[in-house]
Amino acid sequence: MLKNWIRPAKPAKDELKNRLKAAQAKLETQQMLLKDKKLPVLVLIEGWGAAGKGSIIGQIIKHIDPRFFKVFSMNAPTQEERRKPFLTRFFEKIPEAGKFTLMDSGWMDEVTKERLHGVLTDEMYAQRVDSVKRFERQLTDNGYLVLKFFFHISQKEQSQRISALVEHKDTAWRVSRGDVWQNHHYERCMDVFDRYMEDTNTPSAPWYIIDAKGKKFAELQVMETLCTGIDTALQNDSLAVPLLQNVFPLVKMPKLSQVPLKDKTLSEQVYKEELKKLQAQLGRLHNRLYRKRVPVVIVYEGWDAAGKGGNIKRLTGALDPRGFEVLPIASPSPQEKARHYLWRFWTNLPKDGHIAIFDRSWYGRVMVERLEGFCSENDWQRAYYEMNEFEQELHNWGAVVLKFWVQIDKDTQLERFTDRQNTPSKQWKLTDEDWRNREKWDVYEAAVDEMLQKTSTTYAPWHILESVDKRYARIKALKIVVAALEKALSAEA
C-alpha cells in the first residue's frame, strides 16, 4: 500500500484554512456526541521518524476537552513491559467509553522494528500479525473506533528534517538514533512497513496514509478522516458483529450432569499425606519456574459455596508469596465497565515467572453477564472465541494456563448455605444474591456446559474439580497444577 501510494492533491491555501477550521469546529461538537453515545476512540499515529507525528497530535488535542483524552508517546518496551505479552502495554491504554486515546507510535512501530532488526523470524512475525489483527478486531467488534494513520515522507524530506533538527541544540534531542538508521535504510524500512500495512489493513480498522510533507495539510488529512470516522461510528449504535468460527483445538468436556460426584472422596489421612507431598513438590516447582521465567495463569470458577476459596488456599499455601497473586474478581468498577471486558484482566496479568490465580474471571462474560442481560447475545456469543484468542495470546507468550470448574450438586450447596446461615462466623460469606443465583441453577448449568464445551482448549483446558468432598477437590487441583508445571518445565529444559 505504501509503495504504490499516490500523493493526494494539496488544496490551495485558502481552501485548506477553511476546511481545517470546519473540521476543528466539527471535532469540538463531536466530543459531546461521543460522550453521550459512549463511543471510545483510539487514534494510532505511526509513520517515519521526523514525520511530525507528535506535533500533529499536539494540534488535534487543542480541539478536545482535556478531560476527554489521553496522549501516550510509546517508546521501546521497558524491561518490566517485556515480561508481559507484547500487546499488554497497548491494551492497558485503550480509552474509556466516550473518550480518546491518542498514541504516538504503537504496535506497528514495535512489530516492524523487531522485524527490521531480525528479532522476529517469519513465523514469529506471522504470529504477531495474527495477534494484531485479533486485537484490533476485538476492539472494533466491541464498539471501539480504531483509526490508524501512517505519516509518510520521502527519504529526502526525512533527511532534510533530521539535519535541520540536529543543527539546533533545542531540537537535536528529538532526533533518535533510530530515525537516522531509518533514513539510511529507507528502502528496507519501506518494504517492511508496506508488508505490515498490507497484512493489517482490514475494513473495520483500515490504514490511512497521510502526506506529511506539509504540516497544515497533514493536520487537515488527519482531522477530516477523524471527523468522518467518528460520524460513521456514531451511527452504529448497537452493532451486531458476524460470529466467527471457533477454530481452536477444543478438548471434549462432559456435561456437568454427567460428572459423578458421590465416590469422589478422600480420607483425612490420605488427604494430609498427599497435601504435604504435593505442596512440597509445588514449592520446588515454583522456584524453578521463577528461574525459568514461566508465567502461570490459573482460573477458578464454580458454584457458590463449592469451596473455591479453600481450594485456592491449599495451592497458595505452598507458594512463595513474592511470586504469586490471587485476584478476586467482583463486579467491574466504573473504569472497568467503561472499557473492553477483557481490559481488567489484561491489566492484571502476572509477570513472567509469576503465578496469577483468578478467583472468578473473564468467564463471567458467558455466565453472569449473559444470564443477567449485562451484555447482548451477540456479545456473549462472540466472547467464546474472544476468550480462546485471549488465552492463545497467553499461551504463545509462554504461559501455563489452567482453568478449574469447582463442582458440587444442588443439595450440597443448600447444606452449605444453611450451615453458613447458622454459623455466625460464616454469615458474611452468604448474601441474598447467592440465594437468587441458586434459583437460577438450571440456566446457569446450561450456560456453564456451553462454556466448557466451547472454551476448553488443548492449550488452556478446563478441569472439573469434584468438590462435594473438598479434600478430594484440593488434592485433584494440586495434582493437575504440579503435572502441568512439570510438563512446562521439562519442555523448557
Place this chain on the structure above:
Amino acid sequence: MLKNWIRPAKPAKDELKNRLKAAQAKLETQQMLLKDKKLPVLVLIEGWGAAGKGSIIGQIIKHIDPRFFKVFSMNAPTQEERRKPFLTRFFEKIPEAGKFTLMDSGWMDEVTKERLHGVLTDEMYAQRVDSVKRFERQLTDNGYLVLKFFFHISQKEQSQRISALVEHKDTAWRVSRGDVWQNHHYERCMDVFDRYMEDTNTPSAPWYIIDAKGKKFAELQVMETLCTGIDTALQNDSLAVPLLQNVFPLVKMPKLSQVPLKDKTLSEQVYKEELKKLQAQLGRLHNRLYRKRVPVVIVYEGWDAAGKGGNIKRLTGALDPRGFEVLPIASPSPQEKARHYLWRFWTNLPKDGHIAIFDRSWYGRVMVERLEGFCSENDWQRAYYEMNEFEQELHNWGAVVLKFWVQIDKDTQLERFTDRQNTPSKQWKLTDEDWRNREKWDVYEAAVDEMLQKTSTTYAPWHILESVDKRYARIKALKIVVAALEKALSAEA
C-alpha cells in the same frame, strides 16, 4: 487455516437430530424476517470434489420457499464468460433483497484452479485476491450477508468416495476429471486452498470450515452457521460502514465554475471537416480493437439539455453496429433496485472487443441518489471508492475507460429548455423533472465537483466537454476517444 484445522466434536445421534430439526425450523421462520428486512443472503459452498456440496444444498433448500432462493452450480467459465471481467458471472448472480443465492463452487474454485494449473502468476494471483476481497467487502458493506463454507474431507475419504461413485453407472457422471486430479495432488491443492482462505478470511466475510465426513453432521454445521449469521445480520438494519481512504491515482480536475465555455466554439466548416476525418479514424480503430479484443467503456454524464444525445450520435455514427451498444440509464427497475447499485452495470458490460456507451451511469449514486436522499450519506460517501474500484476492475481486465462530463452554463440550459418547450417536435425531451432539477443547479454543481475530484483516475479519467457550442464538444469527444484507442492499441501491439 485449512492446514491447522481441527475436526469439531460430532454430537451424539439424538442430539444431532434434535439440533438439526431446531435449525430447520428456525430457518423457516427466518425467511420471513429476511423478506421484511430486505436482507439478501449469498451462500457460497466451496470445498473438495466429492465432499457433498451439492447434496447439502439440496437439503438446505427444502426449508426455504422456492420463491425465495436460486441455486447456481458453477462450472468453468464458458467462452462467452471469459470475454468479461472474471467477477462478472458471480456478480450477476447476487440475490435480490430478501432472497437467497446458493452457489455450488464459485470464485474460490475458479481462482484456485487457475492457480493450481499455472494460469495465474504470483502477480495475477495477488490481483485476483484483491478483486475478491473488494467484491465481498462491497457486498457486505452494502448490506449483503455473505457466508462462505469450505467442505473439508481427507484425501482417503475423497478417494473412497470417488471409487464408490465411479462403480455405479448412475453416479459415475458425478465424478469429474478434476476430482480425480485433485485427489492425486491433494497436498498441493491443500497448500493453494489454505493460502487462498488465509488471504480472503475477513471479519465481515469469514470462512467456515465444515467437517464434511458425515452428511447429517455437515448439514447441521451449515444450518447452524446459516441461522446464526442471519440472526446477526438481521440486527444490523442500517449499518454505517467505515469509510476507506480513496487510494486511487487521481487526476486533478478543475471546478466546473472555472471551466471557460465562451471561447470553445468551432465554425460549421471546420466542424464538418474534423468530424469526417475523426469518424473515419474511429471506424478503422473500431475494427482493430475488435480484432485485438480490447473492450471499451464510455460514460456520458452532464446537465440536462447539454447535448449528450447528439454527442453520442456522432460517436456511434462511425462505429460498426455489431460492435457497440448504447445503454440509456433511467431510474432502476424493481429488480435492479433490490440489488447492489452496481449490479445493473456489471450485468451490462461489453464483451471484449466491444464498446459500451453509457448514457448516464453508476455516477447517479453520487448525484441524483445523493441529492434526492435515495441512499444514505454513508452510502454515497463510500460510492466514490467503490466506483474507483469497479473501474479498476475494468481497467485490469484490459478495458479502455473514458468518462465525459458534458458542460453548459445555466443560461444556455434555459435557452435550450425554452426552445424545447416552443418546438413541438422537441417537447418530449423536456419534463417537469428537468425544471425541478434546474432549480437545484447549485447543489448539483457542488456534487458534480466533488465527483470529478474523487473519481477522475489515471486509468479512468473524466473529461469535460464544453458544449455551449455542441460542435466543439462533439469534436473534442471524438478526439479524446481516438487518442485513447490509439494509445491502447499501440500498447497492445
